[in-house]
Amino acid sequence: MNKFDxxxxxxxxxxxxxxxxxxxxxxxxxxxxxSIAAALNLxxxxxxxxxxxxxxxxxxxxxxPIEVLIKDLESFLGYHDVDSAVIVxxxxxxKALLHYSGFQAYGLKILAAFDNxxxxxxxxxxxxxxxxxxxxxxxxxxxxxxxxxxxxxxxxQQVCDLLTECGVKAIWNFAxxxxxxxxxxxxxxxxxxxxxxxxxIHLRRPLEQSADKEINL
Amino acid sequence: MNKFDxxxxxxxxxxxxxxxxxxxxxxxxxxxxxSIAAALNLxxxxxxxxxxxxxxxxxxxxxxPIEVLIKDLESFLGYHDVDSAVIVxxxxxxKALLHYSGFQAYGLKILAAFDNxxxxxxxxxxxxxxxxxxxxxxxxxxxxxxxxxxxxxxxxQQVCDLLTECGVKAIWNFAxxxxxxxxxxxxxxxxxxxxxxxxxIHLRRPLEQSADKEINL
Numbered sequence: 001m002n003k004f005d006x007x008x009x010x011x012x013x014x015x016x017x018x019x020x021x022x023x024x025x026x027x028x029x030x031x032x033x034x035s036i037a038a039a040l041n042l043x044x045x046x047x048x049x050x051x052x053x054x055x056x057x058x059x060x061x062x063x064x065p066i067e068v069l070i071k072d073l074e075s076f077l078g079y080h081d082v083d084s085a086v087i088v089x090x091x092x093x094x095k096a097l098l099h100y101s102g103f104q105a106y107g108l109k110i111l112a113a114f115d116n117x118x119x120x121x122x123x124x125x126x127x128x129x130x131x132x133x134x135x136x137x138x139x140x141x142x143x144x145x146x147x148x149x150x151x152x153x154x155x156x157q158q159v160c161d162l163l164t165e166c167g168v169k170a171i172w173n174f175a176x177x178x179x180x181x182x183x184x185x186x187x188x189x190x191x192x193x194x195x196x197x198x199x200x201i202h203l204r205r206p207l208e209q210s211a212d213k214e215i216n217l
Numbered sequence: 218m219n220k221f222d223x224x225x226x227x228x229x230x231x232x233x234x235x236x237x238x239x240x241x242x243x244x245x246x247x248x249x250x251x252s253i254a255a256a257l258n259l260x261x262x263x264x265x266x267x268x269x270x271x272x273x274x275x276x277x278x279x280x281x282p283i284e285v286l287i288k289d290l291e292s293f294l295g296y297h298d299v300d301s302a303v304i305v306x307x308x309x310x311x312k313a314l315l316h317y318s319g320f321q322a323y324g325l326k327i328l329a330a331f332d333n334x335x336x337x338x339x340x341x342x343x344x345x346x347x348x349x350x351x352x353x354x355x356x357x358x359x360x361x362x363x364x365x366x367x368x369x370x371x372x373x374q375q376v377c378d379l380l381t382e383c384g385v386k387a388i389w390n391f392a393x394x395x396x397x398x399x400x401x402x403x404x405x406x407x408x409x410x411x412x413x414x415x416x417x418i419h420l421r422r423p424l425e426q427s428a429d430k431e432i433n434l
Contacts (some may be wrong), residue, residue: 004418004419006415007320008384008408008411008412008415011410011414011415011418012406013287025371026384063238064274076418077414078414078417078418078421081421082240083417083420085268091313092240092310092312092313092315093309093311093317094310095313095315096308096312096313097409098309100310100409100410101393102393102410103407103410103411104414105393106410106411106413106414106417107417108410108417109411110415136372145293145419146413146416146418146420153261153377155220169420170416170417170419170420172412172413172416176261176319176322186416186419186420186432187284188415188416188432189229190409190412191225191229191319192314192317192319193317193319193320193323193325194225194228194229194323194409195225195226195389195405196302196320196323196325196363196389197294197295197323197325198223198225198228198302198405199294199363199387199403199405200323200325200387201220201221201223201228201293201294201322201388202362202387202403203300203362203363203386203403204219204295204298210367215403215404215406216331216394
């Protein structure tokens with residue numbers, strides 16, 4: 001299994017496996033994919049496939065040594081090598097991301113957000129939103145690996161260039177526009193409208209065809 | 218091609234095709250997938266595959282009749298059968314979704330948001346955020362097809378039940394928790410943390426392995 005081929009669907013389940021294993025009282029022994037599947041109400045073939053991305057400690061008829069599997073999951077999820085990010089744009093979306101609690105399950109940390117809107121800056125109380133003029137200075141100290149673009153489409157490329165100058169290695173782009181980056185930078189484009197459209201199209205599916213009533217994006 | 222097998226990646230490109238076709242001056246003739254691909258800087262095999270989900274009007278060596286392709290794209294994207302949604306939770310995320318401009322490219326309309334937080338309600342100026350106590354009354358009038366859950370995890374199931382009572386046919390769930398629904402309701406779970414984790418994992422990929430420098434989610 002090449003871990004870079006992992007799907008978002010599998011990634012969604014990994015923190016659940018980790019939570020479950022952390023909750024087990026006796027961690028000396030082994031645990032089977034079947035037991036994990038039963039506890040989490042999942043298919044055991046799925047669990048086996050998911051864990052194959054993460055660990056090669058599984059043994060036939062024994063399962064996984066619990067302590068090793070916990071370490072492998074933590075290491076895969078980056079618990080020992082926390083990736084940090086900064087957000088540009090502290091409007092509704094930027095603030096939603098800044099305050100989103102789900103990132104810590106993946107060992108991710110949002111360090112700060114930047115904006116040039118005086119109203120946003122003056123109303124700010126959390127201490128984590130700064131004027132964009134201070135971005136280079138603050139980033140040279142915090143050294144974030146990831147830059148998150150949460151500005152309107154027309155400002156996205158300019159913000160992307162600024163993030164690149166600040167040394168980020170990857171961009172998570174929420175602006176509904178294509179951005180150009182230099183060769184060694186990874187870009188992940190997020191398109192929330194396409195997700196809602198996916199739901200909308202499945203909604204028009206005739207009832208007898210609706211095999212999946214749950215879609216995970 | 219079964220249109221329900223369409224991927225989010227294809228869905229992302231459909232509005233681009235439509236925009237491009239709308240911009241063509243002479244709409245009487247035919248257009249080839251190759252021309253569309255060249256204009257949008259895409260691979261022509263990809264364009265052919267994408268359009269196969271949407272239209273069967275393509276002819277060998279001629280391409281697609283432009284006017285028919287526009288109609289097929291508009292119909293696929295739901296322009297003639299606009300789906301409407303309401304949001305529950307008007308915190309940062311709810312407001313970000315309420316003000317997001319990308320939905321109209323897919324013929325989607327966010328009608329209103331609901332919250333029980335007096336501070337949010339008193340500061341509201343857009344006229345589209347209402348007290349959750351008015352939800353049944355307002356929904357019985359607006360008849361939204363989609364309910365969007367943008368509340369904290371612990372409130373998600375209760376909100377989901379309320380949306381179901383209001384008659385929505387699908388739920389778009391942003392709360393990082395599994396929700397139970399009755400049989401004929403479609404659920405799409407959104408997990409932004411898993412998306413950021415995907416980026417984080419690819420960031421640790423050795424440089425020589427980084428074939429994809431762009432990921433579309």
